[in-house]
Amino acid sequence: MKLNNIKARWNDNKTVLNGWLSIGNTFSAEIMAQQGYDSLTIDLQHGFVGYDEAKTMLQAMRASGVAPMVRVPWLEPGIIMKALDAGAWGVICPMVNTAEQAQQLVSFVRYPPSGSRSFGPTRVSISEGADYGQYADDHVVCFAMIETAEAFDNLEAIVATPGLDGVYIGPADLTLGLTGRKYRTGFDRDEPEIVDAIKHIVDVAHRAGKKAGLHNGSAAYAAKAAEWGFDLVTVSNDVQLLRSAATASIQQFRELNEGQSVDKRSTQTGGY
Numbered sequence: 001m002k003l004n005n006i007k008a009r010w011n012d013n014k015t016v017l018n019g020w021l022s023i024g025n026t027f028s029a030e031i032m033a034q035q036g037y038d039s040l041t042i043d044l045q046h047g048f049v050g051y052d053e054a055k056t057m058l059q060a061m062r063a064s065g066v067a068p069m070v071r072v073p074w075l076e077p078g079i080i081m082k083a084l085d086a087g088a089w090g091v092i093c094p095m096v097n098t099a100e101q102a103q104q105l106v107s108f109v110r111y112p113p114s115g116s117r118s119f120g121p122t123r124v125s126i127s128e129g130a131d132y133g134q135y136a137d138d139h140v141v142c143f144a145m146i147e148t149a150e151a152f153d154n155l156e157a158i159v160a161t162p163g164l165d166g167v168y169i170g171p172a173d174l175t176l177g178l179t180g181r182k183y184r185t186g187f188d189r190d191e192p193e194i195v196d197a198i199k200h201i202v203d204v205a206h207r208a209g210k211k212a213g214l215h216n217g218s219a220a221y222a223a224k225a226a227e228w229g230f231d232l233v234t235v236s237n238d239v240q241l242l243r244s245a246a247t248a249s250i251q252q253f254r255e256l257n258e259g260q261s262v263d264k265r266s267t268q269t270g271g272y
Contacts, residue, residue, distance in 0.1 A: 002128070004089050004139050005067035006039050006232070010211065015226045018069070018213070020237030021057065022047035028238055029057040033064035041069040041234070044079070045094050051082065055123070058087040062127055069141065075101055080108040081117055087124045090141030092168050092213075097150040099157035106163035109142045114163055141165045143213060146201055147173035155201060159208035166211030166231065169201055187217035202229050 009016045019037040021029055024047070032040055040061060042054045049057070054070060061068050069090035070083040080091055093105050107115040114137055125132045128139070144158060145151075147170035151158065159167060171189050174197065183191055189198065202212040206229060213232035216222040217240070222233035236244075254260040 004141060005065070006069075006090060006141050007139075009038055010231060015230065016213075016232040017222075018232050018234040020215075020234050022049065022237050022239045023242075024049035024053035024057070026053075026056045026060040030060040030064075032238055033061040033066045037066055039067035039069055039090070039232070041071050041090075041092060042088075043071045043237070044083070045071050045073045047071075051079070051086075054083070055086045058123075058127075062087075075105055075108075077108040077116075080105075081120075084109065084117070084136075084140060085120055085122045085124055087127045089139065090143065090165075092143040092145060094145045094170070095147065095151075096144035096158065097148055098154050099161060102144050102158045102161040102164055105144055106142055106161055109140055110137045110163050137163075143168040143211075145170050148177040150177075152178060152197065152201070155204050156208070159205050159210045164210060166213060167201060167205050168213040168215070168232070169198060170215055171198065172215075174198075187215055188221040198225075199228055 006016050016038045019032055019035070019040045021032060021040055021042045029040070042049055042057055044051065044054060058068050067089045068087060069092060070088040071092040071094065072079050072083055075093055075096060080093070083091060091109055096102050096105055108117060109115060111117045111119065111133065119133060121132050121136070142163065142165045144164060144167050146155060146158070146167045152174070171187050171194070172185055175183055175189060175194050176185065178194065178197060183194070189195060198214065205212040211231040212229070213234065214225045214230045215234045216225060217236060219235050222235045225233050
């Protein structure tokens with residue numbers, strides 16, 4: 001087996017640049033895979049993607065060499081194991097709130113004796129090699145998402161979980177969990193109390209020897225997160241990139257051809 005690109009970057013003390021796929025389409029996945037990301041995550045939780053589409057997206061991404069990950073819908077063993085058997089090099093699991101749940105996540109990702117993952121690497125033994133089962137536990141990246149007040153309170157116990165590679169912050173849900181509807185929804189937080197919470201998470205993770213990832217809405221914020229010490233930063237997703245490019249193109253034409261300006265507020269969202 002070849003070394004997971006994500007772990008190779010970490011071994012070189014480099015930040016992983018992760019992209020996000022919310023559109024269930026092989027061609028858009030292939031396009032994104034060719035752009036130079038270190039890793040790409042297929043979103044089965046909030047993305048417009050089903051498992052059957054995810055399988056073909058993983059196949060479309062293979063030629064690029066990008067590290068494919070899957071954000072699974074929930075902490076459920078069946079879909080986690082199927083995502084790995086289909087060829088995901090990493091799993092991001094939402095709403096992990098306790099050390100017990102983190103231990104369950106690790107168990108679903110790792111083979112015995114480290115976990116309870118059932119052996120049946122249907123596609124991944126083809127895409128990654130016949131020796132996949134021998135090296136999978138060292139190859140696959142396991143992230144627990146920290147995005148609730150309960151998870152924040154249990155952070156030290158969660159990051160102490162053996163076999164967990166790191167934690168991944170969903171800043172939109174974390175803000176809702178910690179402050180309710182006090183602030184706007186979305187990414188790229190600038191409220192001091194939320195920024196402090198984000199920095200606290202990365203510090204606690206690093207003290208435990210674990211990695212930390214952050215979901216971002218812009219490259220500028222992701223660069224700032226890398227300066228804070230984040231080991232993996234996600235920059236936007238296919239939906240937002242398509243929306244932004246279309247908006248910019250339309251605005252340029254309207255301004256040049258008709259002297260009009262487009263109201264950007266109609267194309268902005270606080271989330272995906």
